[in-house]
Amino acid sequence: MTNVRAPEADPFGSPAPEPDGQPRGHLTGGASGSAGWLKWAWRQLTSMRIALILLFLLALASVPGSMLPQEGSDPAAVQQYFTSHPALAPVLNRLGLFNVFAAPWFAAIYLLLFTSLVGCVVPRTFRLAGSARALPPRAPRNLSRLPRSASYATALDAGQAVEVAARVLSGHGFRLRRPGGASEPADHWLSAEKGYLREAGNLLFHLALLGVLVSVALGGLFGYKADRLLVQGQTFADTASALDEFHPGRFVTAADLAPFTIRLNQFTAAYIAAGPQRGQPASFHAELSYTARPGGPSRGYDLQVNRPLSVDGVKVYLIGHGYAPLFRVTDARGQVVYDQATPFIAGSSGNFLSEGVVKVPDAQPQQLGFTGVFVPTAVDVGGILESVFPAADHPVASLIAYAGNLGIDSGVPQSVYQLDTAGMHRLGAAPLLMREGQTLRLPSGQGMITFAGYDQWVSLAITHDPGQLPALVCGIAALGGLLLSFMVRRRRVFIRARAAGHGSTVQVGGLARTDASGGFEAEFASLAAELRAAHRRPASRPDSAEGK
Amino acid sequence: MPVNLALGHASNDFMIAALVIYSLSVVAFAGDFAFGRPRRAVTTSAAREPSAALAAVGAAADGPAAQGPGPGADGPAEGLAVTDSVPEPAPPPLRAVRQAGPWVTAAMALGILGAAAHATAVVTRGFAVHRPPWGNMYEFVTALTCVAAIFFLFVMIRYRAWTLGLFVIGAVVAVLGLAETVIYTAPGQLVPALQSYWLAIHVTAMTLATGIFFVAAVLGAVYLAVGRYSRRVAAGRAVPGNPIVGRLPGMEQLDRLTYRTIVFGFPIWTFGVIAGAIWADQAWGRYWGWDPVETWAFITWVIYAAFLHARATAGWRGRRAHYIQLLGFASLIINIAIVQVFITGLHSYAGIR
Numbered sequence: 001m002t003n004v005r006a007p008e009a010d011p012f013g014s015p016a017p018e019p020d021g022q023p024r025g026h027l028t029g030g031a032s033g034s035a036g037w038l039k040w041a042w043r044q045l046t047s048m049r050i051a052l053i054l055l056f057l058l059a060l061a062s063v064p065g066s067m068l069p070q071e072g073s074d075p076a077a078v079q080q081y082f083t084s085h086p087a088l089a090p091v092l093n094r095l096g097l098f099n100v101f102a103a104p105w106f107a108a109i110y111l112l113l114f115t116s117l118v119g120c121v122v123p124r125t126f127r128l129a130g131s132a133r134a135l136p137p138r139a140p141r142n143l144s145r146l147p148r149s150a151s152y153a154t155a156l157d158a159g160q161a162v163e164v165a166a167r168v169l170s171g172h173g174f175r176l177r178r179p180g181g182a183s184e185p186a187d188h189w190l191s192a193e194k195g196y197l198r199e200a201g202n203l204l205f206h207l208a209l210l211g212v213l214v215s216v217a218l219g220g221l222f223g224y225k226a227d228r229l230l231v232q233g234q235t236f237a238d239t240a241s242a243l244d245e246f247h248p249g250r251f252v253t254a255a256d257l258a259p260f261t262i263r264l265n266q267f268t269a270a271y272i273a274a275g276p277q278r279g280q281p282a283s284f285h286a287e288l289s290y291t292a293r294p295g296g297p298s299r300g301y302d303l304q305v306n307r308p309l310s311v312d313g314v315k316v317y318l319i320g321h322g323y324a325p326l327f328r329v330t331d332a333r334g335q336v337v338y339d340q341a342t343p344f345i346a347g348s349s350g351n352f353l354s355e356g357v358v359k360v361p362d363a364q365p366q367q368l369g370f371t372g373v374f375v376p377t378a379v380d381v382g383g384i385l386e387s388v389f390p391a392a393d394h395p396v397a398s399l400i401a402y403a404g405n406l407g408i409d410s411g412v413p414q415s416v417y418q419l420d421t422a423g424m425h426r427l428g429a430a431p432l433l434m435r436e437g438q439t440l441r442l443p444s445g446q447g448m449i450t451f452a453g454y455d456q457w458v459s460l461a462i463t464h465d466p467g468q469l470p471a472l473v474c475g476i477a478a479l480g481g482l483l484l485s486f487m488v489r490r491r492r493v494f495i496r497a498r499a500a501g502h503g504s505t506v507q508v509g510g511l512a513r514t515d516a517s518g519g520f521e522a523e524f525a526s527l528a529a530e531l532r533a534a535h536r537r538p539a540s541r542p543d544s545a546e547g548k
Numbered sequence: 549m550p551v552n553l554a555l556g557h558a559s560n561d562f563m564i565a566a567l568v569i570y571s572l573s574v575v576a577f578a579g580d581f582a583f584g585r586p587r588r589a590v591t592t593s594a595a596r597e598p599s600a601a602l603a604a605v606g607a608a609a610d611g612p613a614a615q616g617p618g619p620g621a622d623g624p625a626e627g628l629a630v631t632d633s634v635p636e637p638a639p640p641p642l643r644a645v646r647q648a649g650p651w652v653t654a655a656m657a658l659g660i661l662g663a664a665a666h667a668t669a670v671v672t673r674g675f676a677v678h679r680p681p682w683g684n685m686y687e688f689v690t691a692l693t694c695v696a697a698i699f700f701l702f703v704m705i706r707y708r709a710w711t712l713g714l715f716v717i718g719a720v721v722a723v724l725g726l727a728e729t730v731i732y733t734a735p736g737q738l739v740p741a742l743q744s745y746w747l748a749i750h751v752t753a754m755t756l757a758t759g760i761f762f763v764a765a766v767l768g769a770v771y772l773a774v775g776r777y778s779r780r781v782a783a784g785r786a787v788p789g790n791p792i793v794g795r796l797p798g799m800e801q802l803d804r805l806t807y808r809t810i811v812f813g814f815p816i817w818t819f820g821v822i823a824g825a826i827w828a829d830q831a832w833g834r835y836w837g838w839d840p841v842e843t844w845a846f847i848t849w850v851i852y853a854a855f856l857h858a859r860a861t862a863g864w865r866g867r868r869a870h871y872i873q874l875l876g877f878a879s880l881i882i883n884i885a886i887v888q889v890f891i892t893g894l895h896s897y898a899g900i901r
């Protein structure tokens with residue numbers, strides 16, 4: 001960011017420099033009472049020093065958001081933190097530290113910052129509009145006191161010398177000012193100014209930042225995010241009930257969901273099989289078929305991590321995958337009461353050792369439940385199962401069986417990934433260890449279970465964010481404004497010519513108000529050399545020069 | 549595509565060669581301090597009035613005085629009692645290097661050779677792994693130091709700031725040495741999340757900006773050290789005329805050089821963040837999600853923005869502003885060395901085991 005606020009030491013001699021931290025705003029003049037206080041507060045808020053402090057606060061306030069787990073990005077980790085820090089977590093939670101970027105105090109900082117910005121940008125815009133119409137100031141008396149200066153002699157008389165200089169400078173796009181009627185006839189000078197785009201770029205940058213904020217808000221109000229876990233061979237329609245998670249914006253309802261359906265035909269994950277990177281994923285492909293609207297044609301799509309599917313203004317992303325072992329459960333009556341793929345979730349031990357739960361409410365005489373792990377490439381390390389490779393090269397399932405009441409009918413909502421064993425008793429001491437295709441008899445004659453194989457699942461993120469494009473446009477505009485304000489320098493060049501001998505002496509003075517990327521020195525040197533050459537060119541001899 | 553091991557080994561050899569050549573260059577820069585030609589730090593023109601400090605550092609450091617007498621009046625105006633005082637262009641870089649003395653010439657030659665070996669190492673690594681060679685922490689650090697070295701050599705030649713080579717190339721040697729010993733990672737493939745052309749856009753911008761901010765941080769540290777010495781002299785606690793400080797550019801020039809470096813790096817960082825947001829939208833379904841690394845990139849951006857604002861705020865110019873930019877660089881280092889390595893997030897690609 002560059003200085004929207006005018007720097008205190010303004011070499012261009014616009015209004016008096018502001019004292020330390022005191023802004024010069026459009027609000028001036030003494031007032032008393034509450035109005036005076038308001039003006040004072042507003043002036044403080046829009047001062048550069050307060051803006052600086054707010055910037056620091058913004059940076060500082062972001063830090064806890066990266067150090068503590070956040071509700072927005074990882075709610076499970078927040079739950080974990082509550083379990084491991086039972087005393088501290090509620091305190092942090094009350095301070096909003098698990099949701100920093102939605103916390104009121106965080107919003108207070110950036111809203112104050114943007115208010116401060118508006119308070120500066122708006123009067124600044126008016127001033128720019130004014131200065132874009134105004135002429136540069138009169139040339140100072142003594143140009144050799146300016147940061148850059150040059151002088152040389154020419155055979156032209158003073159009036160002609162100024163005319164020639166005017167031609168050269170306007171050829172370079174400078175805006176010119178010459179003596180008005182009031183000045184004495186002997187006074188030959190010229191003021192030239194260039195680089196108004198710098199300020200425009202500065203304003204563009206700051207306004208574009210405001211635009212980014214508005215775009216983010218737009219996305220939050222009119223967009224939505226959803227998740228859906230989809231097992232190979234399954235189809236789902238984009239309706240609120242079919243989604244695992246649905247986070248609509250304030251002005252979004254389930255009726256706004258795009259009516260597409262997606263089927264996962266096949267998921268393939270490839271892993272590096274050898275070398276130091278063994279086990280690292282090399283590629284993920286989810287082969288989908290989708291229909292944009294009911295009854296529409298079905299199309300195929302190869303969904304990959306960096307290749308989302310765009311359908312009906314909504315984007316679908318591949319954000320996760322896992323295994324869904326197939327279990328077939330036969331109860332004590334000999335009836336098959338469960339036969340389906342059950343998604344298991346990869347745990348923290350690596351190589352897709354996944355955990356999950358199987359609930360069999362239809363089993364008779366007692367309901368059955370299983371907790372356990374799916375190990376894609378199993379190795380027995382001292383009695384403990386470990387997975388040594390993420391691909392399912394040697395899949396093994398290990399389950400602990402329970403019988404009793406699953407508690408599903410109690411009315412309390414249950415997670416499909418957790419088994420409530422309060423009303424159940426464990427069957428047998430040893431876990432049921434099964435290779436693919438193996439069937440085991442359950443203890444106490446409760447039936448049989450078969451580990452029939454596995455499917456894979458993917459988790460899809462479905463997002464709609466109408467603020468996305470505006471945010472991008474504003475981001476690019478901000479960058480453009482930044483580049484303009486850094487690369488364009490606002491500078492003035494002054495010419496004075498005084499009669500001397502048969503010709504005159506030409507003085508050139510130069511001044512750059514802002515020269516962030518440097519280079520005014522070189523520009524001035526080449527301009528001065530060009531002016532001198534023009535003043536000494538025979539073509540610009542007195543007779544051919546333009547009138548005074 | 550499998551990793552090309554022969555090219556991978558060649559890259560490692562070039563990297564070691566670069567490290568050795570850089571070290572020799574640092575020795576030569578140090579030799580210039582010890583035995584080099586005496587040099588004035590500030591010319592009269594820059595000292596004349598503060599506003600004249602707009603002069604480029606090089607011209608003020610050891611180029612011809614900008615206000616010096618020109619070649620004299622010629623052409624049709626002869627006979628007038630006026631001397632030309634049109635600024636002359638600075639001498640071309642090669643001549644300026646030779647004018648700076650044999651130590652600087654040797655140091656520059658070695659520095660350029662070292663940077664060439666370094667760049668070759670980075671490029672061969674890229675060919676070995678068939679992708680832009682900044683996919684893990686080791687690759688990122690070797691690439692950003694390469695940017696820092698090349699960018700600084702350019703700055704040094706453009707602004708004739710020879711004496712700063714000791715500090716910047718010295719810092720490059722230290723960081724590159726750490727990268728080789730502590731975080732070396734053998735060439736390998738990338739996880740699917742990184743398999744995107746956005747790697748070439750987002751991470752390249754971040755690497756460039758980090759290398760440039762690296763140079764700014766070293767310059768800022770030199771600025772603060774010189775400032776501290778000046779204050780100690782003013783307080784009577786240090787002997788004036790320190791030969792090392794005397795050879796360095798003045799505070800004004802150091803300040804301006806640092807500012808311009810950051811002005812160059814800041815838009816690149818901004819672009820890198822925007823490119824990262826576009827990529828995040830491609831890969832993760834949202835353009836900004838306050839992932840730890842995103843958060844710290846934002847913090848860095850805000851602090852450097854504060855630096856740019858501080859330069860226009862009374863009471864914050866100079867020393868305070870430089871503390872701010874060093875804080876900005878510290879946040880960058882925290883992001884690279886702590887957040888990406890120890891905090892789990894979507895950006896956990898460091899590859900350090």
